[in-house]
Amino acid sequence: RIQPGPSHTTSSSSTTTTNTTNSNTPNTNPNPTPNHSRNQQSQPQPQVKMELKLRLEGRHLLQLTQTQLQSHIATTLNEHEQMLTEQTTRRMHRFQERRLRMEQDREYQEALLEDQRREQERQKQQQIEEQQRMEEETKAKRQREELDRKERDRQHALDTARQLASNAPGEDAPRDRITVLRFVLPSGKKVARKFWREDRVEHARAFLVSLLQENKGTLEHFGLSSRFPVRNLEEEELGDKTLGELGLCPSAVIMVQDLDA
Numbered sequence: 001r002i003q004p005g006p007s008h009t010t011s012s013s014s015t016t017t018t019n020t021t022n023s024n025t026p027n028t029n030p031n032p033t034p035n036h037s038r039n040q041q042s043q044p045q046p047q048v049k050m051e052l053k054l055r056l057e058g059r060h061l062l063q064l065t066q067t068q069l070q071s072h073i074a075t076t077l078n079e080h081e082q083m084l085t086e087q088t089t090r091r092m093h094r095f096q097e098r099r100l101r102m103e104q105d106r107e108y109q110e111a112l113l114e115d116q117r118r119e120q121e122r123q124k125q126q127q128i129e130e131q132q133r134m135e136e137e138t139k140a141k142r143q144r145e146e147l148d149r150k151e152r153d154r155q156h157a158l159d160t161a162r163q164l165a166s167n168a169p170g171e172d173a174p175r176d177r178i179t180v181l182r183f184v185l186p187s188g189k190k191v192a193r194k195f196w197r198e199d200r201v202e203h204a205r206a207f208l209v210s211l212l213q214e215n216k217g218t219l220e221h222f223g224l225s226s227r228f229p230v231r232n233l234e235e236e237e238l239g240d241k242t243l244g245e246l247g248l249c250p251s252a253v254i255m256v257q258d259l260d261a
Helices: 034-042 059-063 066-165 201-214
Strands: 011-020 048-057 178-184 190-196 222-226 251-258
Touching: 066 201, 178 201, 190 201, 201 222
Parallel strands: 178 251
Antiparallel strands: 011 048, 178 190, 222 251
């Protein structure tokens, strides 16, 4: 641009116009589909148009030669091209920054989701382990309670057996009031003891429980039966009958069966 002088001004304008038009690209498909052809016909291709104006004014304009005018135009085009290059560079830089931020945000979200998934798995595993621990503790507690109950029952049965077995006939007891029971244990061992004829089967069982406890025997569940007559002494209807009423007098052989065998 040439600044005008102090006298009258002579102005002239020169316009350089660059038109860039995207022509329709011919379809290389030998068999285009009808929809594709209609879309090309109904949607015109966009046109890109750029106008660059150079304004020269002042009285010295009349003294410019063709070379100088061309130089001014070339300088203007170069400056405009540099401006476009800078704008394109800044736009690409902003685009790359946005893309980098988007990529970072995406990676952050993926890492966050992965951390949340791991935390959920860790909490789930902790819940499973806690549940297993509680189940094991509950099971162990029940086992201890069951053992305690069995021990109490065993001790109670032992105390009852000792109390029942303590009333045994002495050496001077009348023979017509006593009977001798010979027990044959599962091991083949034989044990004999005197009982009152008024005693019942539970007294014989109490004697065996007390005997096994004193000898630290392993027999816990056993049944009783007589040989002559052959009879299962564990039947309920025989529980209230005395040894005399059962015909186990003046002596009898009682078989002891291991119910756990």
